[in-house]
Amino acid sequence: MSKNEINSALKIIPLGGLHEIGKNTCVFEYDDEIILLDAGLAFPTDGMHGVNIVLPDMTYMRENRHKIKGMIVTHGHEDHIGGIAFHLKQFEIPVIYGPRLAMAMLEGKLEEAGVRDRTELRTVLPRDVVRIGKHFFVEYIRNTHSIADSFTVAIHTPLGVIIHTGDFKFDHTPVDGERFDLQRLAEHGEKGVLCLMSDSTNSEVPGFTPSESSVAPNLDRVFSQAAGRLFVTTFASSVHRINIILQLAQKHNRVVGVVGRSMLNLIAHARNLGYIKCKDDLLQPLNAIRNIPDESVLILTTGSQGEPMSALTRIANKEHPHIKIRQGDTVVFSANPIPGNTIAVVNVIDKLMMQGANVVYGREKGIHVSGHGCQEDQKLMLALTRPKFFLPVHGEHRMLVKHSQTAQSMGIPAENMVIIQNGDIVELTPESIAVAGKVPSGLELVDTSSSGMVSAKVLQERQKMAEEGIVTIATAIDWSGKLMAKPEIHLRGVVTSIERSLLQKWVQQRIEEILSVRWTEFAQTYD
Amino acid sequence: MSKNEINSALKIIPLGGLHEIGKNTCVFEYDDEIILLDAGLAFPTDGMHGVNIVLPDMTYMRENRHKIKGMIVTHGHEDHIGGIAFHLKQFEIPVIYGPRLAMAMLEGKLEEAGVRDRTELRTVLPRDVVRIGKHFFVEYIRNTHSIADSFTVAIHTPLGVIIHTGDFKFDHTPVDGERFDLQRLAEHGEKGVLCLMSDSTNSEVPGFTPSESSVAPNLDRVFSQAAGRLFVTTFASSVHRINIILQLAQKHNRVVGVVGRSMLNLIAHARNLGYIKCKDDLLQPLNAIRNIPDESVLILTTGSQGEPMSALTRIANKEHPHIKIRQGDTVVFSANPIPGNTIAVVNVIDKLMMQGANVVYGREKGIHVSGHGCQEDQKLMLALTRPKFFLPVHGEHRMLVKHSQTAQSMGIPAENMVIIQNGDIVELTPESIAVAGKVPSGLELVDTSSSGMVSAKVLQERQKMAEEGIVTIATAIDWSGKLMAKPEIHLRGVVTSIERSLLQKWVQQRIEEILSVRWTEFAQTYD
Ligand SMILES: [Zn+2]
Numbered sequence A, B: 001m002s003k004n005e006i007n008s009a010l011k012i013i014p015l016g017g018l019h020e021i022g023k024n025t026c027v028f029e030y031d032d033e034i035i036l037l038d039a040g041l042a043f044p045t046d047g048m049h050g051v052n053i054v055l056p057d058m059t060y061m062r063e064n065r066h067k068i069k070g071m072i073v074t075h076g077h078e079d080h081i082g083g084i085a086f087h088l089k090q091f092e093i094p095v096i097y098g099p100r101l102a103m104a105m106l107e108g109k110l111e112e113a114g115v116r117d118r119t120e121l122r123t124v125l126p127r128d129v130v131r132i133g134k135h136f137f138v139e140y141i142r143n144t145h146s147i148a149d150s151f152t153v154a155i156h157t158p159l160g161v162i163i164h165t166g167d168f169k170f171d172h173t174p175v176d177g178e179r180f181d182l183q184r185l186a187e188h189g190e191k192g193v194l195c196l197m198s199d200s201t202n203s204e205v206p207g208f209t210p211s212e213s214s215v216a217p218n219l220d221r222v223f224s225q226a227a228g229r230l231f232v233t234t235f236a237s238s239v240h241r242i243n244i245i246l247q248l249a250q251k252h253n254r255v256v257g258v259v260g261r262s263m264l265n266l267i268a269h270a271r272n273l274g275y276i277k278c279k280d281d282l283l284q285p286l287n288a289i290r291n292i293p294d295e296s297v298l299i300l301t302t303g304s305q306g307e308p309m310s311a312l313t314r315i316a317n318k319e320h321p322h323i324k325i326r327q328g329d330t331v332v333f334s335a336n337p338i339p340g341n342t343i344a345v346v347n348v349i350d351k352l353m354m355q356g357a358n359v360v361y362g363r364e365k366g367i368h369v370s371g372h373g374c375q376e377d378q379k380l381m382l383a384l385t386r387p388k389f390f391l392p393v394h395g396e397h398r399m400l401v402k403h404s405q406t407a408q409s410m411g412i413p414a415e416n417m418v419i420i421q422n423g424d425i426v427e428l429t430p431e432s433i434a435v436a437g438k439v440p441s442g443l444e445l446v447d448t449s450s451s452g453m454v455s456a457k458v459l460q461e462r463q464k465m466a467e468e469g470i471v472t473i474a475t476a477i478d479w480s481g482k483l484m485a486k487p488e489i490h491l492r493g494v495v496t497s498i499e500r501s502l503l504q505k506w507v508q509q510r511i512e513e514i515l516s517v518r519w520t521e522f523a524q525t526y527d
């Protein structure tokens, strides 16, 4: 390693995932080389009319496309891989490394978007070390999270080792038996970690996150109390939870019908790769299930967040073509509402109850646990890796602040950490961490039903029309500036208590006034 | 009382407040007489573009306006009195009875709306009994709630006594010393209550709701730790909380500036009536506060729910004309976010923190308690009143269901209660309770910036324009059906990646096609 190289700083530039949960996208840059870690998407918030998908501003990537040597994917969640297909339309990524499940899901996305040929996908196994470019060696360390096949990575750079936790919790009794590789973390801690970048999702929550396995006995009890059909909803990507549900279905002699495209898709991939194990005849198509007695049926469905187009929401709204709720059905929410979805979720619960379903939901039931570690998990991560510098990531501002306070409580000096925003350029040297500038860091809003990006101007126009409606007036004037006929008035989304004929009269008057005032100068200018 | 009267059933028709929290409005009808209990408003939910205020469908009241004998108001919250000014534009209410604080606030609203002359406002005191029409005698029973001067009512009807709890919790150590009149409740329980209608807001929450007084020591501790300016936000209507905050400000030698119109308004009324007590010089105008040292200032502000136009949100967005957050400020959220407001609230918290404020928030701090009773409060209400029939109100569907289960656990038979929806006609006789029909029960959506109601059609149009934008094409054709000039194309809120000139060309082509096909028949029809 030449002296020159040691003198360069390492730049870490998170383009998304800070001051938010979603669209995690991080750039590591050294000399003339860039690697990306994950590239996720986020979903629109209020006021983003007609937007389906939110991506980080990728200006910096477009401008530095020649530097990109490759990408590391930590796991298959949408907030980590959902942006890749969009980005590949704008710039190439020579190679993407990732775990088998994430790569299988990504491959489908890239094919669907027609960009499969713009990169090379390579799967990794635990403890694999891959080289990207001249400067980066990335080691995959198995972790535990709500999706199977998830990794923490140790990025060996010329300046030292950076550990990026990915999304994690410490689950000592993982459903799939794949344990967190604490030994590798500890070994890095022993040898020296320059910087730890760690998941801040639950940094406001005290204690440890319970093991995914703790859900099983509680779900078991709920299942055993259900007399009629059993509906269960959870996140489509929660492989472990789906495994638990399938095992319990088998135990309670219920066949399983799966509703919802994303869940069917995940289950197909996860079964292919052995992450979901069940007997072939456990899963049955919906039309076969219709002939099976209620007490032998479990319907596994998307919609745990009250998403408007999801299967369960459509069932609750009596809009699903094949499934109707009946008296005696039990519906189990094996998921807590994400803040912002609460209203949608409780509305779905109310509608299901009103149609006769017994709905099982709520935190105190113990039928959901988070996939992200709480304060004690975060402390254990810090204790195992003993980093010199600390960079809290994957969280909203106050979560990052809380996580940095947790790190300080363990003896890391405040000056050895920074709270950053998307687009901040973190410069890391063996002796220092600091923010040194900023790259463009706005949003790119995608309306998948159209072919372009939704600009701020378009959003403003949509917002204004949503609030006030629009009045269109069409009229024909002759060459002398006189009205040739009554103006046509067209109202859309406009509230008015004026009678139609009065409005017509009033508009006509105003147009005539305008014409009489303006015509002379207009004629002079354009004649 | 004639035999004829006894034979009539009493109709109870909640027009709002069921399957929701908000716009509580209830009709009691006997023979040819109607009394109303409360008439609140709700706030718009997602997709109600341009709507400020949501009211119940009042068709039934308009059609039966001649029967209306008067109204009972239980307390001064917007979800109980906010609709009255709107309704008085449509039908008269001969007399409205209510507690002093609610009446003072209502009087202001009616004057503002120009309908003060359409009713008579009469204030009541604890244990007052008022007669409305021939059939109804209403007794005001002091209760405890988050606003001062709040009441449960016992409605004496020809069939028996109906107790409507209003909004309540059992607070045995009320901040203003005004105790819940348990003795009157118990006496009614002893004599016999035909039906209890009870607040279901917290029926999913086990235990008792803590006393409002329990907040004081926790706020005291937070205040004592603040070094610079202290901002405190809570609900504008929480009279008791505001009292606690003002007392603590005095204790910590801070003068108080109040920001936010609704809070200033409430404090003025509450001080007038003696519900808020503080020294005159404690409250100072903002421009006087500017010259006072930071550690002697407390700013009490609206915006605890992240409302976009509230003072605190504007401060967080750096849009407030007079107040800017500085390093060292402490901001205390003495309120929990209502579901649906969580995202807005945490966004405000993040922005305040990023400007250097120390923000104190979160359930575990003990700086907020609910104004509504939990399961044990609800049980105590049932135990004191021992009703024959039970009608859970003021709650979303699953809360009503849970409340009815609580009542069943105390021995009230399931057939003696009904879970109803807005608009359901509950028929009550001395022997039975049942739903017997339905009145119109939709929503009336008010856009206060325009003069009319927002119809479902208008909302649909607004939603469609918000999602897709609108294209307006203006063109002139001559009498032979030929284009006289290039069509004018106008895009608003439309996403397109097509080049302008191409779009122009494409539209022109389509118009010419349409003209050539349609002109002949069009000319035949209209010529
Ligand atoms: Zn994530």
Ligand SMILES: [Zn+2]
Binding pocket: A075, A077, A145, A167
């Ligand atoms: Zn994840």
Ligand SMILES: [Zn+2]
Binding pocket: B024, B077, B079, B080, B167, B394
């Ligand atoms: Zn209320």
Ligand SMILES: [Zn+2]
Binding pocket: B075, B077, B145, B167
């Ligand atoms: Zn209230």
